[in-house]
Structure formats: structure tokens, C-alpha cells
Amino acid sequence: MWKNRNIWILLTGEFIAGLGLWLGVIGNLEFMQAKLPSDFLKSLLLAGGLLAGIAVGPYAGRLTDQSSKKKVMLIAGFVRAVSVVFMLIAIATGSIWWMVVFLVLLQISAAFYFPALQAALPLVVADKDLLRLNGVHMNVSTLSRIIGTALAGLLLVIMPLSMLYVSSLAAYIGLFILTFFLDIDESKGMQQAMKSTLEQTSFKDVFPIIKGLPIVSMTLIMTLVPVLFLGSFNLMVINISEIQDSSAIKGWIYTAEGTSFMVGALFIKQISDKVSPYIILFACSFMVGLSQFLLYLAELPVVTIAAFLLFGFSVGCFFPTAATIFQTSVPKDFHGRFFSFRNMLDRISFQIVLLISGFLLDMIGLQLMCVLFGGLSIIITTIFYTRYKHTQTRTVQQEK
Numbered sequence: 001m002w003k004n005r006n007i008w009i010l011l012t013g014e015f016i017a018g019l020g021l022w023l024g025v026i027g028n029l030e031f032m033q034a035k036l037p038s039d040f041l042k043s044l045l046l047a048g049g050l051l052a053g054i055a056v057g058p059y060a061g062r063l064t065d066q067s068s069k070k071k072v073m074l075i076a077g078f079v080r081a082v083s084v085v086f087m088l089i090a091i092a093t094g095s096i097w098w099m100v101v102f103l104v105l106l107q108i109s110a111a112f113y114f115p116a117l118q119a120a121l122p123l124v125v126a127d128k129d130l131l132r133l134n135g136v137h138m139n140v141s142t143l144s145r146i147i148g149t150a151l152a153g154l155l156l157v158i159m160p161l162s163m164l165y166v167s168s169l170a171a172y173i174g175l176f177i178l179t180f181f182l183d184i185d186e187s188k189g190m191q192q193a194m195k196s197t198l199e200q201t202s203f204k205d206v207f208p209i210i211k212g213l214p215i216v217s218m219t220l221i222m223t224l225v226p227v228l229f230l231g232s233f234n235l236m237v238i239n240i241s242e243i244q245d246s247s248a249i250k251g252w253i254y255t256a257e258g259t260s261f262m263v264g265a266l267f268i269k270q271i272s273d274k275v276s277p278y279i280i281l282f283a284c285s286f287m288v289g290l291s292q293f294l295l296y297l298a299e300l301p302v303v304t305i306a307a308f309l310l311f312g313f314s315v316g317c318f319f320p321t322a323a324t325i326f327q328t329s330v331p332k333d334f335h336g337r338f339f340s341f342r343n344m345l346d347r348i349s350f351q352i353v354l355l356i357s358g359f360l361l362d363m364i365g366l367q368l369m370c371v372l373f374g375g376l377s378i379i380i381t382t383i384f385y386t387r388y389k390h391t392q393t394r395t396v397q398q399e400k
Contacts, residue, residue, distance in 0.1 A: 004124060006184060013178050013179060016175045017175050018144025018148060019151075022144065023155075024084070025148075026251060027087070027165055029250060030161055031099060038358075044355065045100065052104040052107045069120040069123070070120075072113070073117060076109040076110075077176040077179055080105075080110070080172050082105065083101075083106045083109065086098050087165050088169075124184060143262075153247065156248070157248055216329050219326065221380070222322075222381070223346070226314070226315050226318055226319075228288075231353025231357060235358060239298070239361060243298055243299050244301060249301060252305060260312030261312040261313070267316070277325055278325075280321045282381055282384070284314045284317045285318065287313070288377055289377030289381060291308070292373045292377060293371060294307035296367045298370070357369060
């Protein structure tokens with residue numbers, strides 16, 4: 001597998017794209033912190049970019065299935081590089097509206113680029129190597145986030161904000177050039193796309209399946225617990241930076257969370273055969289709530305880093321476990337529609353949490369919001385753990 005040039009190009013491209021992305025994310029937070037006093041306005045701005053990505057999502061998926069993956073990645077890469085120019089204009093003029101253009105273009109390009117990348121992976125390796133490649137791809141993505149955020153925090157201390165975006169632009173241009181060297185046989189993917197058009201199925205068919213599998217519907221609802229944290233993540237980072245009067249803390253937070261996520265993903269592989277996936281799910285959900293409670297002491301850097309370390313470890317265990325429950329419980333014939341629905345649910349809930357957290361940060365502040373979200377997370381976890389134990393007890397009694 002590792003002798004395949006396409007694999008190295010795709011993985012290197014993922015690392016470069018992630019590096020540029022997270023340099024830009026830290027830059028976005030710094031710019032908004034200086035220009036927008038209201039957290040709710042910050043949340044509206046971030047949500048606007050996400051909405052643009054959701055709006056073009058169905059078309060992006062259809063185009064990816066019908067067209068050359070390499071061509072889609074090249075066009076998306078070009079748009080992404082152009083988007084940075086608008087952010088440089090925003091910094092030069094001090095106008096938040098140019099940043100809106102930047103965020104919209106960036107999210108649109110991401111909506112096309114990442115599905116094309118995911119669709120390209122099965123075309124460059126044999127099926128037996130696909131699971132290993134997906135695992136390596138996830139770790140490369142996480143590593144780029146760790147290095148990108150740490151580097152951004154360092155660069156903000158020693159150079160102007162605009163240079164952060166110049167570095168991001170250089171990364172995107174490098175990725176665009178690298179993509180030209182891909183050589184993918186797409187005949188396999190095109191045949192599958194043609195077959196899917198002949199077998200028309202309804203997206204709504206997945207809902208009776210979810211309703212008929214209580215463990216799946218329960219896990220779907222429980223994924224809202226980490227979303228309560230993830231949806232407000234960037235706004236919390238801005239607030240913590242203001243509370244501690246430190247720009248560097250942004251990079252340290254992202255680095256701590258990303259590193260801990262990788263540790264959690266490795267740890268879960270070691271215990272998955274020994275502990276019930278449902279127990280892991282409940283334990284991780286509880287730890288997410290606890291990490292939110294810890295941020296009540298957000299003025300203390302050590303406690304802040306500890307909270308994000310705990311959160312990163314928790315979601316590093318939570319998401320692979322939830323994915324395993326979905327993959328083993330939902331019939332394979334419905335996997336495509338189910339995971340499409342889950343992706344839509346995640347995006348919508350993320351935006352709702354983003355807007356609510358922006359409002360709450362303006363109304364009650366970071367610490368009380370974290371206590372509120374932490375309490376809600378613990379309550380959700382307790383309710384579903386109680387229901388799970390009741391179901392288990394009833395099953396045992398019926399077997400007797």
C-alpha cells in the first residue's frame with residue numbers, strides 16, 4: 001500500500017490542507033475578537049459560513065459522484081486559495097464583510113473538496129487496505145490540527161495577523177500544485193455511480209429503521225452531548241483568551257485537545273474488546289459534561305488546559321464507539337442514507353448550539369454557560385443510562 005504514490009499525495013495533501021485550515025481558524029478568532037464585541041454576532045458570522053456549506057452539500061455530493069474526483073479537488077482547491085485573498089482584504093480594510101465572503105467561499109470549497117477526497121480514497125487502495133488507510137488519514141488530519149494551531153499561536157506572538165493568512169495561502173497553493181500529480185483510475189467509482197442512479201431509493205426509508213432500533217436513536221441523541229461543547233468551541237476559546245488576556249492560549253487549547261483526541265482514539269482500541277460499547281459511550285458522555293464544569297475556572301490556565309485534555313480524550317473515545325454502534329446496528333443496505341442523515345443532523349445541531357452559545361455568552365458569560373451545558377450533558381447521560389439499564393434488566397428477565 002505504501003508504495004502507491006497516490007496515497008502519499010492524498011495524505012500529504014490532507015496534512016497541508018489541515019495546516020492551512022487551522023492557521024486560518026486561529027486567525028479568524030483573533031480578527032473577530034478585535035472587531036466584534038458581541039459573542040452572538042460572532043456566532044452568526046461563523047454560522048453563515050456553515051450554512052453556505054450545507055446549502056451546496058447535496059449538489060457537491062452529486063457532482064462528486066458524476067465527475068472526476070481530481071477535477072473537483074482542483075477546482076475546490078483553487079476556490080479555497082482565492083478565498084484567502086478576501087481575508088487579506090478584510091484585514092487591510094478592517095471590514096468584517098470581507099471576512100464573510102472569505103468564510104462563505106472557504107466553506108463552499110470544503111463542501112466539495114472533502115467529499116471528493118473521501119471518494120478518492122477507495123479508488124487508490126484495495127478494499128482490504130481501506131480501513132488502515134482511513135485510520136492513518138484521520139491521524140494525519142488530527143496531527144495537522146495540532147501542529148497548525150500550535151504554530152498559529154506562536155506566529156501571532158511574533159508577526160502580524162496578515163502573515164498568518166499569507167502562510168495559509170502558501171499551504172493552499174502547495175496543495176493545489178500537489179493535486180495535479182494525482183493519477184487515479186476512476187472507472188470503478190463511475191460504475192458505482194451509474195448503478196446507484198438505476199436503483200432509485202427514497203431517503204425517507206431510513207427513518208423507520210432508526211425508529212425500530214432504540215439503541216441507534218439513543219446514540220444519535222447522545223451525540224448531542226459532545227456537540228454542546230464542539231458547537232461553542234471557537235467562541236469559548238475566544239472568551240478564554242480574553243479572560244486570561246493571552247493570544248497564545250488559543251494555540252495551547254487546540255494542541256491539548258487534538259493531542260488528547262489521538263490518545264483517546266488509540267486507547268479505545270485497547271479496551272473495546274473488554275468493555276461494552278454502551279458503557280464506554282456513557283462514561284465518555286459523563287466526562288464531556290465534567291470537562292464543561294471545569295471551565296467554570298476558566299481564568300486558571302492549568303484548569304483550562306486540563307478541561308480540554310479531558311474533553312479531547314472523551315471525544316477520541318466517544319466518536320469511534322458511536323460509529324461502531326451505528327455500523328453494527330443499522331442494516332448495511334441503509335448505511336449511505338443513514339450516515340447522510342447523521343451528517344445533516346450534526347451540522348444543524350452544531351449551528352443551533354453555535355447560535356445559542358453566542359447568545360448565552362452575551363447574556364450570562366462563559367462560566368455560567370459552561371455550568372449550564374455541563375449540567376445538561378450530565379442529565380442527558382443519566383436519563384439514557386437509566387433507560388439502558390432498565391432495558392437490560394427487562395431483557396434478562398425475559399430470557400429467564
